[in-house]
Amino acid sequence: TSKQYRQITTEAGITRSMSRVGKCIDNAPMESFFGHYKCESYHLKEYTLYQELIKDIDEYMEFYNFERLQETKNNLTPMEFRYQVAI
Template sequence: MTTEHGITRSMSRVDKCIDNAPMESFWSHYKDEAYYGQYFKTYQDLTSSVDWYIHFYNHQRYQTKLNSLTPVEYRHQAA
C-alpha cells in the first residue's frame, strides 16, 4: 500500500529498536488523546483525525520535557 502512494518504508539498522521509540510514543499519545472512544465512519474521517492531531501535537500540545513549550516553539527557540 505504501508504494502505491510513493512512500518508501525503511529502517536504519537491524537490532536498533530505539529508532522506533519516537513514533511508538506519538501513536500511543494519539490513541489515548484522540482515537479511543471515537467512531470513524469513513477512512477520510480517520485520516482527518490523524492530520488534526499531528498539528495539535506540534503546535498546541505543551510538553513538560520541552520546558512546557510545544515542539514548534522549542525548535524556534534554538534558532
C-alpha cells in the same frame, strides 16, 4: 524484507520505513506520537470512513506540534522547543 513485500508496497506508492537492525530507538518518536494520539483522540471516537481517520490524524498532528505542551520540553510545544534549540 521480502521481494514480494517490496513489490507490493512500491506498486501501491507506499514508502517503506524501517529502523536500522538492532536500533529500536529509531522509531521512538513515532511510537510516542501514536501512543499519545491513541489515548487522547483515537480511542475516544468512532470512525465510519477511512477519510475521517486520516483527517483526525492530520488534525491531531497539528495540535501535537503547535499546541500540546510537553513537560519533557519545558512545557513548550514541539515547534516552540525546536525553535528555541535552533537559536
